[in-house]
Amino acid sequence: MARLELQHVCKGYDRPILDRLSLTVEEGEFFVIVGPSGIGKTTLLRCIAGLEVVDAGRVIFGGRDVTRVPPYRRNAAMTFESYALYPHMTVFENIASPLRARRMDEASVRKAVLEVARLLRIEQLLDRRPHEVSGGQKQRTALGRTLVAKPDVYLLDEPISHLDAKIRHELRRQFHTLQELRRVATVYVTHDYAEALSLGDRIGVMGDGGLVQVGSSREIFERPNSIFVARHLGQPSINEVPCRLSRDGGALTLRSLEGSLSFAMNGSQRTILEKVRGDVLVGIRPQHIHVANGGSTSQIDNARVEAFEALGATGVLIAETGGVSLTVLTSPEENFEPGQPVRLGFDVEQFLYFDAVHGRNLRA
Amino acid sequence: MSQSNYRLIKTLLLIFLGIWLVFTLFPLYFMIITSLKPVEEINRMIPTFWPHTLKLSNYAGIFADPGSLKSLADSVIVSVANTALSLLLGTLAGYALARWIRGAAGENLAFWILSNRMFPPVAVIIPMFFLFDSMPWGTDSYFSLIVLYLVFNLPLATWLMMVFFRDAPRELEEAAYLDGFTPLRAFFRVTLPLVFPGMISVAMLCWIFAWNEYLFANLLTGTTVKTFPVHIPTFTLGSQSLWNLIMAFSLVAMLPPVILFVILRRYMVRGLSLGVVKG
Amino acid sequence: MTAATSDAATAPAVAPDWFAQKRRRGNLIVNPLVPWVMVGLPVAVLVAIVVYPTIWMAYHAFQDTNMMSLFSGNWTFVGWQNFATALTDDRFLGSVRHLVRYLLFGACLQVLLGVALALILYECIKNNTVRVTLLILLVLPMMLPPSIVGVLWKFLLQADNGGFNHLLINLQLLPANQRIDWLGTRLSLWSITLVDVWQWTALPLLIVYSGRVSLPPAIYEAARVDGASSWLVLRRITLPMLKEVIAIAFIIRFMDAYKFVDHVSVMTQGGPSESSELPVYIAFQKGIREFQVGEAAAQAWLIFAVAAVLITLFLKYMKRVLKAQAIA
Numbered sequence: 001m002a003r004l005e006l007q008h009v010c011k012g013y014d015r016p017i018l019d020r021l022s023l024t025v026e027e028g029e030f031f032v033i034v035g036p037s038g039i040g041k042t043t044l045l046r047c048i049a050g051l052e053v054v055d056a057g058r059v060i061f062g063g064r065d066v067t068r069v070p071p072y073r074r075n076a077a078m079t080f081e082s083y084a085l086y087p088h089m090t091v092f093e094n095i096a097s098p099l100r101a102r103r104m105d106e107a108s109v110r111k112a113v114l115e116v117a118r119l120l121r122i123e124q125l126l127d128r129r130p131h132e133v134s135g136g137q138k139q140r141t142a143l144g145r146t147l148v149a150k151p152d153v154y155l156l157d158e159p160i161s162h163l164d165a166k167i168r169h170e171l172r173r174q175f176h177t178l179q180e181l182r183r184v185a186t187v188y189v190t191h192d193y194a195e196a197l198s199l200g201d202r203i204g205v206m207g208d209g210g211l212v213q214v215g216s217s218r219e220i221f222e223r224p225n226s227i228f229v230a231r232h233l234g235q236p237s238i239n240e241v242p243c244r245l246s247r248d249g250g251a252l253t254l255r256s257l258e259g260s261l262s263f264a265m266n267g268s269q270r271t272i273l274e275k276v277r278g279d280v281l282v283g284i285r286p287q288h289i290h291v292a293n294g295g296s297t298s299q300i301d302n303a304r305v306e307a308f309e310a311l312g313a314t315g316v317l318i319a320e321t322g323g324v325s326l327t328v329l330t331s332p333e334e335n336f337e338p339g340q341p342v343r344l345g346f347d348v349e350q351f352l353y354f355d356a357v358h359g360r361n362l363r364a
Numbered sequence: 365m366s367q368s369n370y371r372l373i374k375t376l377l378l379i380f381l382g383i384w385l386v387f388t389l390f391p392l393y394f395m396i397i398t399s400l401k402p403v404e405e406i407n408r409m410i411p412t413f414w415p416h417t418l419k420l421s422n423y424a425g426i427f428a429d430p431g432s433l434k435s436l437a438d439s440v441i442v443s444v445a446n447t448a449l450s451l452l453l454g455t456l457a458g459y460a461l462a463r464w465i466r467g468a469a470g471e472n473l474a475f476w477i478l479s480n481r482m483f484p485p486v487a488v489i490i491p492m493f494f495l496f497d498s499m500p501w502g503t504d505s506y507f508s509l510i511v512l513y514l515v516f517n518l519p520l521a522t523w524l525m526m527v528f529f530r531d532a533p534r535e536l537e538e539a540a541y542l543d544g545f546t547p548l549r550a551f552f553r554v555t556l557p558l559v560f561p562g563m564i565s566v567a568m569l570c571w572i573f574a575w576n577e578y579l580f581a582n583l584l585t586g587t588t589v590k591t592f593p594v595h596i597p598t599f600t601l602g603s604q605s606l607w608n609l610i611m612a613f614s615l616v617a618m619l620p621p622v623i624l625f626v627i628l629r630r631y632m633v634r635g636l637s638l639g640v641v642k643g
Numbered sequence: 644m645t646a647a648t649s650d651a652a653t654a655p656a657v658a659p660d661w662f663a664q665k666r667r668r669g670n671l672i673v674n675p676l677v678p679w680v681m682v683g684l685p686v687a688v689l690v691a692i693v694v695y696p697t698i699w700m701a702y703h704a705f706q707d708t709n710m711m712s713l714f715s716g717n718w719t720f721v722g723w724q725n726f727a728t729a730l731t732d733d734r735f736l737g738s739v740r741h742l743v744r745y746l747l748f749g750a751c752l753q754v755l756l757g758v759a760l761a762l763i764l765y766e767c768i769k770n771n772t773v774r775v776t777l778l779i780l781l782v783l784p785m786m787l788p789p790s791i792v793g794v795l796w797k798f799l800l801q802a803d804n805g806g807f808n809h810l811l812i813n814l815q816l817l818p819a820n821q822r823i824d825w826l827g828t829r830l831s832l833w834s835i836t837l838v839d840v841w842q843w844t845a846l847p848l849l850i851v852y853s854g855r856v857s858l859p860p861a862i863y864e865a866a867r868v869d870g871a872s873s874w875l876v877l878r879r880i881t882l883p884m885l886k887e888v889i890a891i892a893f894i895i896r897f898m899d900a901y902k903f904v905d906h907v908s909v910m911t912q913g914g915p916s917e918s919s920e921l922p923v924y925i926a927f928q929k930g931i932r933e934f935q936v937g938e939a940a941a942q943a944w945l946i947f948a949v950a951a952v953l954i955t956l957f958l959k960y961m962k963r964v965l966k967a968q969a970i971a
């Protein structure tokens with residue numbers, strides 16, 4: 001059983017970074033941790049690896065408590081964000097390094113290294129030095145070093161962040177297909193939410209002090225438990241409109257605090273917001289607004305175009321209405337001029353509602 | 365600035381450089397020719413700038429004289445042993461200071477170690493003279509010089525190695541730990557190859573100092589141990605200094621540092637400038 | 644009023660317990676004792692060979708120790724007497740005057756020359772092989788044993804048939820029948836200074852040259868594109884960026900020069916008639932030849948104290964200047 005468990009792990013330097021963080025990654029699971037830079041993702045990985053000692057809590061590999069075990073006896077393998085390849089050794093020796101540590105015999109080492117190199121398609125680079133290969137090849141060498149070790153847990157720290165888009169795409173594909181990563185638990189860290197959504201069996205969104213939400217990519221995207229999570233997943237970012245509830249007679253309406261946007265709340269929406277006191281932060285994803293041609297109930301007639309970008313597969317329109325700027329996803333073939341009047345239609349069923357003070361999802 | 369003005373100034377500057385170069389090289393040139401002259405030619409009232417007769421036997425004489433050979437050997441023993449010791453201790457302390465002893469304690473300790481270099485050797489020698497005199501090994505021993513040269517070389521070696529270790533990326537060692545190497549194995553496999561050029565710089569600087577040192581050697585030793593700086597003034601015939609022999613021997617003794625410098629100058633420059641820049 | 648934009652799902656207003664009680668937990672990699680042992684060895688050595696003498700000297704500076712009392716063990720406490728003697732001793736004070744002149748025309752001149760030569764070498768000579776060869780030649784004197792350099796110059800500076808005088812004659816800088824008495828009473832100190840400059844200008848030269856080499860070329864290209872003249876580039880770019888390096892070269896020379904007695908020992912032995920004595924040399928003589936250990940200790944401490952104060956002041960000043968520069 002190769003499950004990874006973290007129990008109430010605490011770690012801080014001049015301020016707390018990980019506050020009673022608990023996590024279980026099952027054997028074979030590919031767990032992705034996503035979050036803004038500096039939040040503590042790398043610290044978390046380093047605690048799992050043993051490069052940092054936790055201030056409190058336990059780290060358990062497949063039932064073995066390794067909290068006090070030094071990194072060279074933990075049998076974890078990690079790819080560093082900077083690759084950390086040994087500059088004075090060839091690619092072959094870099095990959096072979098964990099096997100050398102175990103004093104494996106030469107023949108077995110050759111066999112294992114060649115196997116991994118072929119898998120990652122770098123077998124022609126084995127005699128080169130790290131400074132003689134490209135970024136993507138360096139990354140694959142680092143990955144090879146991790147794979148060959150056959151550890152109890154895989155730790156990948158932003159392995160493809162510093163590569164250009166095309167190579168990133170290709171390597172992402174490789175992560176999908178690498179069977180070896182399915183043998184034990186894998187923890188993958190990234191700041192790129194698209195990577196996270198694409199690769200992870202489960203995703204953990206990391207906020208101040210710990211994991212703010214853990215779930216499948218679908219769950220996290222469609223039911224973020226806070227505005228923090230909603231904000232970090234989605235490109236372009238979710239539209240945030242602070243609103244106040246007004247009840248005139250029997251009608252429940254959301255009115256924006258700035259400007260003059262308003263939405264009538266009916267049916268299921270009403271049920272959610274009935275009991276709410278205080279203000280509501282409404283989250284509207286750009287794909288839930290569209291340029292309307294008339295006829296639907298939830299629409300605004302008096303919007304104006306602020307800016308428009310055609311971005312290949314989609315178009316991003318920024319429209320201003322009643323003092324509020326909204327980002328809208330459109331088809332890239334549109335032709336909007338700044339100042340042009342436009343009608344917007346809203347998919348109110350898809351709105352997300354968050355508590356204005358704490359940012360919690362009111363639907364939960 | 366006009367072209368011709370610019371060229372004029374440049375020429376003047378180069379002339380200045382040239383004058384300094386001549387000033388620098390003249391004594392060495394004179395040294396070489398003196399070493400090739402016979403005694404009579406040296407004692408003439410008006411010295412010659414080109415030897416009238418060449419007497420290469422001056423050099424042969426050096427290698428025939430057991431005293432001279434011994435002094436060279438003694439210098440080798442003392443300088444090499446001290447360099448090895450400085451490097452060993454300096455590497456140990458430098459690594460610990462660079463990796464593990466952080467914060468105020470570490471900074472203060474490192475600074476204190478370096479500050480020892482400020483000390484006038486005079487202040488060290490007087491007590492150590494009396495101390496070693498009362499010890500079984502006495503002042504006139506290899507041990508006393510090898511140990512006392514550490515006063516200068518150990519702070520330098522420690523400081524420079526600490527700087528070099530700080531420059532070596534920690535992450536590489538961490539990668540080695542995760543590969544399964546213990547800190548000791550990781551040090552030899554990853555860290556040491558990275559700082560090796562630095563170690564050469566340090567070794568060179570320490571060795572040159574130990575090789576050239578005169579004060580301590582002159583004071584403490586002279587019979588059992590006689591390094592070449594102490595031996596040279598003994599080339600006298602009555603009250604007359606035998607300049608030709610002195611020059612010849614000096615040139616021979618000067619060769620090792622010069623040759624080392626020419627071959628390994630890149631390391632020396634790096635060592636000096638890094639120690640200076642980060643110091 | 645805007646909605647809460649706190650990025651924390653739970654933002655602890657108070658530091659959690661475990662953090663407040665946090666002790667330094669070190670690391671898992673080595674036994675915490677190991678680094679201290681690694682440092683401890685060299686420190687122990689240094690304590691033995693430096694701290695012990697320092698304390699010894701500090702102690703005996705206040706005693707009337709001389710050779711007899713040193714071996715018999717009875718010396719008496721005399722308070723500040725040794726220091727007073729030193730500060731009122733004409734000979735010692737004379738040597739201090741010599742030292743000031745020596746440092747001013749020695750160390751300072753060396754740094755100025757070193758900077759000038761380094762920059763000339765770098766800017767005016769473009770062929771790399773020539774440049775490197777010249778650098779090696781110019782830096783050569785630094786590699787030589789100072790005692791040998793002293794002997795060499797003693798030979799060259801002989802009044803009657805010394806090579807230096809005759810070189811000057813051959814260059815028409817000196818009339819053929821005159822001889823300059825370099826090692827006589829009047830000029831002995833200047834000769835020592837001359838030799839010091841000859842041997843040690845190489846050090847600032849090398850340091851400043853290395854510093855210049857490591858300056859980023861991008862700035863110079865930008866300046867060239869802007870059309871700045873060479874003089875302007877020198878004044879506004881090169882020299883300010885090299886300030887730190889030059890200051891360090893100066894400190895190193897200063898630190899080495901004030902305690903340097905090899906040349907004096909070999910060439911003049913402080914003479915003739917004390918005309919080239921330096922404070923450290925006097926202390927040295929007093930302690931080792933005359934065995935007036937107490938007085939020697941006081942002198943050594945005086946010298947060291949003044950030098951330490953000057954160096955610390957200079958370092959503090961430098962830190963301030965550099966901090967301002969770093970911010971700018």
